[in-house]
Structure formats: structure tokens, C-alpha cells
Amino acid sequence: MSDIGQILPIEGYRVLLTGSLSSDYTTSLTHLYQPLIGIQAVSLYITLVNEQDLQMDSAQTHHTLMNYMDLPLDAIYRARRKLEGIGLLRTFRQQSAEHTTYLYELHPPFTPAQFFSDDMLTQLLYHHIGQDKFDMLKMYFEDSSTWEGTDITASFSDVFQTFQLHTDDVAITDAAHNTQDDTASSIDFSWIEQRLESQLIPVKKVLTTANKRLISQMMTLYGLAEYEVEKAVLWALTSDNTLNAQEFKEACHDVFETNHQQASIKLTEKQENTVNQTHSEETHSADKPTTKEEQLIRKMENISPSQLLADLSSGGQASGQDLKVIREVMATQGLPSPVMNVLIHYVLLQSDMKLSKAYMETIASHWSRANLQTAREAMHFAKRQQLQNQKKQPKQKNDRRQTSKEVIPDWFKERKKQSEQTQQQTVSTDEEWQETEALLRKYSKK
Template sequence: MSDIGKILPIEGYRVLLKRSLPVEYTKSLTHLYQPLVGVTAVSLYQTLINELDFQEESAAQTHHTLMNYMNLPLDKIYRSRIKLEGLGLLKTYQHKSSEHSVYTYELLPPFAPAEFFGDDMLAQLLYHHIGESKFTLLQEHFRVQHSDKGTNITAAFNDVFQTFQPDAATIPYMETQENSQVTEETFPSIDFSWMEQMLQSRMIPAKKVLTAANKRLIHQMMTLYGLAEFEVEKAVLWALTEENTLSAGEFKEACHDLFQSKNQSSSIRLAEKTTNKAVETDVKPTTKEEQLISKLENISPKELLEDFSNGEHASGQDLKMIREVMTTQGLPSPVMNVLIHYVLLQSDMKLSKAYMETIASHWSRANLKTASEAMAFAKNQKAQYQERKNKPKNYRKPASKEVVPEWFKERKKKKPQAEQTSTNTAQNNEEFAALLREFSNGKQ
């Protein structure tokens, strides 16, 4: 129900295809993409392809027409569109006007089967969706047959033509022909400084490990398995060869094992991401506490330290200390941010490893996952400490816990009776003496 109203039936759309489709794109859609996104999303993709020949340049089709074509409500069409976007089969552009928005749907060609199996993330997803036997069957069916062509003696451009001598600084560095298509632009911009520092601290050449292809693989596995930075560090160290290169196969297996151990052998499948209601309604944090929690949820520990240092670079010693505490106790990044913030405020802006480890072990046992949980827990613990501190002390001597013999208890019970008997005897003696005095006076 939350997707209703995202787009309206009266709003228009146009379809765009800039690149030609591979010859076997229908096989890719049916056998490789459909297990991941579902039949409705694949049907939407094919419907938009067939719309290319019928759309008019002057007027845009309405989404109501698309609803009639597919016999589906608009919220299901919207969810299918989002799936295509997430898997790289569609780009959507919105043009807002005074009346209604018009959308441009740019179709992206699916991978050919051989390229699909060359993508580590997509191949892993398909493996977990359809199982090992079916995956192996498809992989063998679409395997490219390499014949022995002999030595490549094809003339290069520079061997045949001459234009000018390029500046060496402008030539991009390509490690091998095999990875020539993988550049920094082929994956999202990610800060790998944490990984570089970890490798350098172990005297491992970071540039040799963090190649463009390996960065792309690391990012894909982090996204696929939902791994934290310290878990990826473990996987990278496990998959390093004797030559300090990253074994892609062992790295993928290590990431999968980490996921399995953390999620108790849960199956890996694509599922629609549930967004927070606050995000859906564009509700922004209003109070200072909400703004702080939002910041701690989305910032890295390194950036948090730099904020406290007025933009100065975080020291390697502090980062190493935080990494060791974080990896040892397994704290998520938002919880670690709250811990750093708390320790700095409580310790006159100093980071004490012993103090951090004490609190971190407690928070780890409490199984805190988010910044808001950590902040609420810290407040509660501090309030309990203040309450115990301000509570008036009772100096009453505690009751003795010594074992009292039974004969002593019986003696204490008999003692009051003896005292009472003694009191009665004294009283009787006084009365008797008085009677004697009266008797003596009478005789005289």
C-alpha cells in the first residue's frame, strides 16, 4: 500500500534505448534475470521494449495505457520498475511540469549470458536463488567455447598510425588485459582508506591488493552479504595469496561463510527493501538529539573523529584503537560512533582504550544495533549510576550471620522466666518482712 501514489495513471512516459540489445537477451531475461526480479518485472521490461516502435515523438503514453497492457495495478508496476532499476536494467528520469510529470524510461541492455556469469554479484545471487544443480547446468550451457587460435599477432593502432606522442601522465593505468574493462568508474565511489590502513599496518602492499577489479568485488560482496568493514577485513586477509594478491574465489567463499555464521545459515535471496516510514514521508529530524542520532547513523568513525578535530585528519593511532575495539567486540558502526562520542565527552576529549573496551564489552552483550538504541542505553545506565550515587547511605550495622547454637537459643528463652521468678521472690520477701514487722509491733 505504501507504493500507491508514487506515480499517477494520468502521468506520461516515454521509452528510450541508446544501446542495442545482445542477440541472446531474451534467454538472459528468462533464465538469468527472471529468478532474481520475478516474472512481472521481466514482463514490464519486454513491454517497454515493444513500445519503442509505437510511441509518438509528440505525445507521451500515459501510465493508464501501461496498466491496460499488463492488466496490473499501478503500484505493482511501480515496484517492478524499481526492481529493474536496482538490477541495472532501467534508468528513470522525471520531468516535472505545471500539470503532470512525464517519465523517460531508458532501457539498459541485459548482460549476455557469458557476461552475466562473469559478474560475481549476479552470479552469486543466481546461485542462491536456483540452487547448485540448475546453476551449474546454465553455466555449462552458456559457457563460451574457447578454441586454440594460436598467438595473437594483430597489429595495434600505434603500429599502423601516427598522430602525436601522448603524455604518459594522461594514459590510465591498466594492470592486465583481463581487467581492462574494470576502472574506478565501474563501481560507486567508496572510501577504501580503512582497508589501506589495515593492509599497511601489516606490511602488505595496498595498491597490489586494492586494484580496480578487487575494489569492485569487495563492494559487491559487502552489498550482497551486508558485511561490516571489520568482517570484510577478515575475508580479505583470509583470501590473500603468498604473492599478496587477492584470490577472488576464496574471498567470495570467506564472505559467504561470514554471512552464514552471522545469520545462522540463512539463504541469500533478493527481497524488496523495506524503507523507514520516516524516509517515505520525508520527515526530517527536528530536535538536536534526533539530528545527532541521524548523523551518528550515517557517518563513519573516521569522519566523526575528524569532526571533533575541526576537520583535521584522524590519527592512525586513534583509528587503530577504534578498529581493534570494534572488531574485538563486533560493534556496528553506528553503535561505535555513539561509544566514541560518549567516551570523548566523559574523558575530557581523550580516547582511553581500557575505558572504551569496558563499555564496548557491556554494549556488545546488550546486542545494540543502532545509534538510537546505544544512546538510549547509555542514558539509562548513566541515570542508574546517578541514582545510586545520590541515594542516602544507611550506616546501620548489618545483622550478624554467625550460626547460633540451639542450646543458646533455649537458654535465651528460659532467661526471661528466671528473671520473672526472681522478681516474684523478691516481692514475696518484702511482703513477708512487712508482715513480720507488723506482727512484732503488735506483740509489744
């Protein structure tokens, strides 16, 4: 529903094609791109290509585009974002007091040869259509004007996710294709450089520009941690210290399958309630959390469980065992990522900052039955449970007072003593969530 209203039928658009289309561009679209982005996105691209020759001096309205494609405007908007995410379209918006106009800058699709030379796209296509069809296609295919406006093009990671566990959980990682070179340059490779130098392996020979791009793509595609990528690199080194690209990709996929036995690689549209970035910026001040609890909820909604655990570990890396516990609980109970974040926080507060698997599984099963879906719901649910537990304790104490004249066995006195000690150690609801505020301040300063 968040896609409705992102574009209005009365708003205009113009089309600009950068470069020239190859003679077989429709073959690339239907056989290589369509399995990844769907028929509506491909149809929109072809419609815009042909619309470029028909456009007049004045901009066409999106109502015209709705009639051409026989689609509602929210479906056209989603198709447009897929084209943006895959690198076939850049969108610019120009606003004035009277009207809003969009420029759709079309980019030619890769030729089959270019497509199969891109590691990210070939891996995605392989996972979408399977080994037999992929091999058949690969064998068959072997062998700017400027416009003033604000670039509001969605990136690949804004639109797509590359794998998802078989739960309602949010996918662990996103991938990025249309900014390949930027992605490679934005990753800090110092961690692997130090590892290679410690083993007297020539760094420049391994970390070439092409290999850096390959490493960054596989790292984001399969959601691998740095130490996992490091192992894959070392595994794929040849006897003369060069990186075997195919063995490296296979090693990354093996690590992924080990970590997520029930997950599959497939390009899917993000399910989060994403709104247009520009509209978000315009309403940012109104949505800004005002209280510390709201800040904490916002943090829980947007951070990953592994990053939260790392932030709460005094800036250090979360242990592999703790991450394994979290992954198993999420997969077993099907808790969304924001709810899992609140659960981690709650368990740490209740267990003196220790991550107890048994305790976490008990609470997780309860929260799963309660069908909690957001961080706000989970936090309020936890508070209510604590208040109910505290209300029960005085009643139990009064009951014992009424029977105080009876002869009480020693074992009952000992149990009472232990119960009172436990009660004294129980932190009140307000104090516990004050601790969360302190923790929030700790990692909000980073």
C-alpha cells in the same frame, strides 16, 4: 504504503531503448535476472520494450500501463525501482506547470556470457538458486540517445539489501551493482596498500583495476569490515603474489558465515520507508528536526549500531568484543537497529561509558517485550522508566523514616548507606539526555 502516490495514473511516460537487444535477451531475463528481481519487474521490462514500437507522438499515461499489466500503480512503481537497481532502466522526470512526463530509458540485459563474468551478479544468482541449478546454467550458457531531464534513477543500494539476520533487524549492509566502477573508485584502498607494503608484497600487482572492483563488491556484498577483507586478500594470494579471485570470494563467504551463522545471502527489497528522492528533497525543509532531541532521534534512525559505537569512541574503531556483544544482543532479542542505537547510548550513559553485556541484555529483554520499534519509542520508554524509578525512591525513604524508632541492625545501616550512594550517583533524566546532546554535537561535526 509509501509507494502509493509516487506515480499518478494521469502522468505520462515515453520509452527509449539504448543499444540493441541480443537475440537471447529473454533467456537472460527469465533465467538469470528473474530469480533476482521477480516476475513483475521482468514483465514490466518486456512490456516497455514492446511499448516502444507502439508509442505515438504523445506520451502514454500510466493508466494505460496499469491496464496492460493488470497491476496497481504501486506494484508497477516497485517493479520499476527493481529494474533501476539492477541496471536495466534509467528514469528521467520532466515537469512543467501542466503535466509530468517520465522517460524510461531501457538498457539491454547482459548476455549470459557478460552476466557470468560479473562477480556480483553471479554470487547473487548462486545464493538464490543453489549450487546444482547454478552449475547447470553456467555450463549451458558458456560460451545513446540523450533526453533532457533530471536523472532520478534509484541505485542498487536504494532498492535492495543482500542479507538479513533472522530477526526484525534492519540488514547490516547493502550492495551496489549498477555503479560497479564508481563503487570501486569511491573506496579508499590506502588501508590495504599499507598492509601489503609492510609485508613487501607488490601493491600494483595485487590491486589491479579488476581486483579493486572484486574487493569492493565482496566487501559490500558480505558486509565485511576492512580488517576482514584484508585477511581474505592475504589468504587468497598465490605464491607469485597474485590474487586468486575464486579463493578470495570463498574466504569472504567463510568470514560472513562466521559472523552471521543464521543469515543467508539473498537479494531482497529494502523494508525501510523509502520515499522518492525528489519528493524527499521537496519536503526536506518541512521534515527537518528543530530540537536537539529530534536531531538525536533522526541520527539514531539512520546510523548503524557499529558506526554509532565508533562515533562514541572518540573517532576510533569500536572494539571487536563490543561489536560482538551488540550483534549477539540484536540477534537474541530481535531489536530493530534504531532501538539498538538508543539502547547502546542509554547503557553507555548509565555505566560510565562502559558497555556492560549483562546490563545491556537485561534492558534489551525488557525492551523486546515492550515491542519497541523506533528510536523515538525507545527514547521515550527509557525516560518513562527513569521517572518511575525516581518516584519510587522518596517513598522508600519515607517508609524508613516511619520505622526510625526501631532498632536497626548494622547490616541494614550498611545497605542503606550503599543505596544512598547509588542514588547520588544516579543522573537525572534531563541531565542524562543533555549528555546525549553533547555526544550528538561531537559526532555531528564530522
